[in-house]
Amino acid sequence: MIPIEKLPVFYIPHGGGPWHAMGDESGDPAGYEKLRVYLANLGKTYKKNIKNILVVSAHWEETVPTIYCEKNPRLYYDYYGFPPSTYHLKWSASGNPTLEVRVDELLRNNGFATQRDTERGYDHGAFVPLMVAFPKAQIPVIQLSLMHGLDPQQHIEMGKALEPLRSEGVLIIGSGMSYHNMRGFMSGNNDITAVSKKFDDWLTGTVMLQDSIERNNALIHWHQAPGARECHPRSEHLVPLFLIAGAAGNDAGQHDYSEILMDVAISGYKFG
Numbered sequence: 001m002i003p004i005e006k007l008p009v010f011y012i013p014h015g016g017g018p019w020h021a022m023g024d025e026s027g028d029p030a031g032y033e034k035l036r037v038y039l040a041n042l043g044k045t046y047k048k049n050i051k052n053i054l055v056v057s058a059h060w061e062e063t064v065p066t067i068y069c070e071k072n073p074r075l076y077y078d079y080y081g082f083p084p085s086t087y088h089l090k091w092s093a094s095g096n097p098t099l100e101v102r103v104d105e106l107l108r109n110n111g112f113a114t115q116r117d118t119e120r121g122y123d124h125g126a127f128v129p130l131m132v133a134f135p136k137a138q139i140p141v142i143q144l145s146l147m148h149g150l151d152p153q154q155h156i157e158m159g160k161a162l163e164p165l166r167s168e169g170v171l172i173i174g175s176g177m178s179y180h181n182m183r184g185f186m187s188g189n190n191d192i193t194a195v196s197k198k199f200d201d202w203l204t205g206t207v208m209l210q211d212s213i214e215r216n217n218a219l220i221h222w223h224q225a226p227g228a229r230e231c232h233p234r235s236e237h238l239v240p241l242f243l244i245a246g247a248a249g250n251d252a253g254q255h256d257y258s259e260i261l262m263d264v265a266i267s268g269y270k271f272g
Contacts, residue, residue, distance in 0.1 A: 019128070053139055055130065057123050058176040060120070155246065172244065178268075179264040202225040223235075
């Protein structure tokens, strides 16, 4: 058997709502050009090595880790106040029941109760960035929920349980936002921008630590970082990073994307 190259894992920003479908003839909404290029390059760079995609979005929480998989998945338009056309977007990536069983097995073997969902659909935290990265929808996708409580340690352990998938042709993506305070977006407030940069600097330094134990311990105590609660009044958009850090194993993070987006510092990270 030809060995499969171990894939990296990613924590990516999914942006605001269906931003990818909000542009006009002049291009994307202000500030989003770089994010589109980043996501498109991610897809082009790794497409040939990817057999399946497992995506974890900030926009789905359940009591136990829950796996969404359908033969013909639907899109869940979980956003409000956008143009009617954005509620008719299509993206036809198939599910993969074999991967669903494998994810369930890995989680259960590591002490997690699980459940399955066959009706929800991919939420915008999943389908928006994947539509940009993999527009032809040629790679099967399943989605995994976060757990209620958003406990950092639990999600790191979830990621550790899923690390073997990286050597099985599965691209694991955590989709969130490294800053997520609705009052801060597009505020035009320089103080808010400055606070976001302080937290972003801390987060980037933590992700890039060479010692994975030190890194994960720092992430568990993320709320002690400069500007933590100003940037994340609630942590759901940060929690996918914890799972990705667990799945990274001993691989240090790289600062893969950086931009001032909607007036705040936003970052994306790659491990491996």
